[in-house]
Amino acid sequence: MFRFTLKALMVDDVLINGRPRDEKHWSTDLKTDLGLSPSLLYERFFTPFWDKIVTGKLDLLSALKPVLSDLAPHLTAENFIAYWFKNDARLNTEMIESLKFYRTAGVRIYLATNQEHLRAEYITQTLKLGELADAVYYSAALGVKKPDHAFFEKVTDLSTLRPEEIVLIDDTLTNIIAAKECGWHAIHWTNKSCLATELAQF
Helix, strand or coil, X not given: CCCCCCCEEEECHHHECCCCCCXXXXXXXXXXXXXXXXXXHHHHHXXXXXXXXXXXXXCHHHHHHHHHHHHCCCXXXXXXXXXXXXXXXXXXXXXXXXXXXXXXXXXXXXXXECCXXXXXXXXXXXXXXXXXXXXXXXXXXXXXXXCCXXXXXXXXXXXXXXXXXXXXXXXXXXXXXXXXXXXXXXXECCCCCCHHHHHHCC
């Protein structure tokens, strides 16, 4: 079927499409629902802290609590995280079924994603995406995030595969470019993509 030896698909969070009820961004109604301004949250929390959190250098709760204490003292960090994760949990069932098909055909399926520890646990256990994968590689555990080449190199070593045996499926172009620079194959995923069609190009 393939012109190269396909042994593994590395899938990013293309498996999750925003809010379960309408696919909108999880923070769309944050101000209405929790009284917290999304723009201030991004300015005060995500912009200064997220890179360190998502690479495991800073704990999510430790960084979040003082920000919420200032911006929304009525809101606990735990309640905010529960709202965030619940509203960023719409599963791409079509994609999941496609991956199950390839897995039954002998292709290994991995999650390779930029996530912090609590979100990674939620995705793999609560959303049960861990059941789909042979292993989960995420940035906070690796200490480095995409598109850093070190992310792809570490994942290659951990998977015991050769770079040319791996296909990354990712919706971020910079990650696609970096993966290819590290010897991986890669598919730039969009909402119009079809896995079988994309793989046929190889």
